[in-house]
Amino acid sequence: MATLGELERSVMNALWNSVDGMTAADLRIALADRDLALTTVHTVLTRLEKKGFARRDRSRRPHRYLALFTREEHVAELMNEVLDQASDRQAVLARFLGTVSDSDTAFLSRLLQRRGADS
Amino acid sequence: MLFSAVLLTALAIVLAWPIPRLFARYPGSRDPAARLLLWQAIGLAGGLSLTSAVLILAFMPFTGAPGPADGRSLSALSWWNWLLVGLGAALLLRLLSSLVIHWIRVQRQRRRHAALVAVLTEPSQELPHTRILKVDELVAYCLPQGEHGTTVLSTGLIAALSPAERDAVVAHERAHLRSRHELVVLPFAAWQHALPFLPAARQALDQVTRLIEVMADDVARRAVPADDLAAAVREMSRLQAGHYSRTLSAERLARLEHPLPQPSGALRSAVVIVSAALVVSPPVVAVVELLSV
Numbered sequence: 151m152a153t154l155g156e157l158e159r160s161v162m163n164a165l166w167n168s169v170d171g172m173t174a175a176d177l178r179i180a181l182a183d184r185d186l187a188l189t190t191v192h193t194v195l196t197r198l199e200k201k202g203f204a205r206r207d208r209s210r211r212p213h214r215y216l217a218l219f220t221r222e223e224h225v226a227e228l229m230n231e232v233l234d235q236a237s238d239r240q241a242v243l244a245r246f247l248g249t250v251s252d253s254d255t256a257f258l259s260r261l262l263q264r265r266g267a268d269s
Numbered sequence: 270m271l272f273s274a275v276l277l278t279a280l281a282i283v284l285a286w287p288i289p290r291l292f293a294r295y296p297g298s299r300d301p302a303a304r305l306l307l308w309q310a311i312g313l314a315g316g317l318s319l320t321s322a323v324l325i326l327a328f329m330p331f332t333g334a335p336g337p338a339d340g341r342s343l344s345a346l347s348w349w350n351w352l353l354v355g356l357g358a359a360l361l362l363r364l365l366s367s368l369v370i371h372w373i374r375v376q377r378q379r380r381r382h383a384a385l386v387a388v389l390t391e392p393s394q395e396l397p398h399t400r401i402l403k404v405d406e407l408v409a410y411c412l413p414q415g416e417h418g419t420t421v422l423s424t425g426l427i428a429a430l431s432p433a434e435r436d437a438v439v440a441h442e443r444a445h446l447r448s449r450h451e452l453v454v455l456p457f458a459a460w461q462h463a464l465p466f467l468p469a470a471r472q473a474l475d476q477v478t479r480l481i482e483v484m485a486d487d488v489a490r491r492a493v494p495a496d497d498l499a500a501a502v503r504e505m506s507r508l509q510a511g512h513y514s515r516t517l518s519a520e521r522l523a524r525l526e527h528p529l530p531q532p533s534g535a536l537r538s539a540v541v542i543v544s545a546a547l548v549v550s551p552p553v554v555a556v557v558e559l560l561s562v
Binding site: 155158159162201203221224225227228229231232233 | 378382384385386387388389391402404406408410421
């Protein structure tokens with residue numbers, strides 16, 4: 151029985167691999183080996199939405215789900231928190247992930263802004 | 270009494286500037302735990318002495334003067350007494366609230382990071398409470414989240430180090446988690462954030478961060494050979510020179526390459542006595558003075 155965390159990861163991997171997003175039904179098929187109920191898929195998707203990993207496209211029916219950022223962008227976000235480039239000392243501090251400056255927590259919001267400017 | 274208030278203020282100033290500067294400039298690491306205790310005492314005593322000084326000054330006209338105590342009342346305090354009381358209370362409140370606020374911020378960041386880790390990493394097949402991140406950089410860190418905490422390693426690190434060196438790195442990270450070093454760092458990080466203009470707060474934070482790395486090494490080498498940990502530190506420092514402090518790596522290597530120094534019982538007792546004296550004196554003096562009101 152997979153944990154919710156593992157399911158979230160599997161769903162995100164599926165979303166990252168998809169081009170145009172996926173419906174909940176698509177995802178259920180993609181994760182067929184886990185034999186999930188549709189409600190479970192919906193629960194996982196809602197959680198991912200709330201955590202800012204996925205977004206829902208309501209323009210089509212049934213709703214499609216897409217990844218909000220690419221996997222690489224999230225990896226960059228994680229690495230940014232772990233290896234603060236500001237100074238050697240910060241690199242050590244960041245490992246406790248509580249002493250990074252506020253500028254780093256704005257990483258993704260900066261990405262979003264840049265995206266908005268490009269589009 | 271004015272004398273004790275001045276004395277306490279002088280203590281606060283000494284603890285805020287020259288002593289931390291001196292202490293930081295001679296960073297011996299024979300007994301890191303003892304040095305950590307002293308830093309904690311300096312930080313705590315600094316705040317306590319300043320607060321006590323202000324509170325004593327606030328009630329000053331009422332101390333030492335003869336006469337029936339019930340002749341005076343709170344309503345007789347002049348406005349500047351209240352100002353000083355307010356200042357003392359505000360200072361204490363600021364120091365305490367900065368701890369709480371920082372704690373909340375840290376928890377939020379950690380929860381966010383834990384969500385990233387859950388989605389981006391896979392659980393290790395061999396190591397418990399460890400997750401693997403597929404990146405080429407050498408990454409090894411711990412996330413103090415949940416009951417056991419999580420250690421994160423990168424595929425790049427696993428490829429670059431031998432299995433024994435990797436085990437040593439994991440032991441080091443688990444030492445951080447078991448020793449709850451995130452709680453040790455917390456007040457120093459909080460007060461540096463709250464008092465950015467105070468160089469001593471930054472020095473204290475730097476020094477404590479350094480000390481917990483050495484202490485994690487000390488704990489780790491109970492479980493793994495010191496040589497393996499030293500080799501790992503050397504490799505990581507060499508391959509990712511930008512991210513690891515050269516002086517810290519050098520210090521860790523110097524300690525790992527020799528048998529663990531035996532802490533001196535006499536030094537430890539002295540440190541405990543000095544630390545206790547530093548922390549206990551300001552409130553005791555304040556209470557004595559205020560009781561004589």
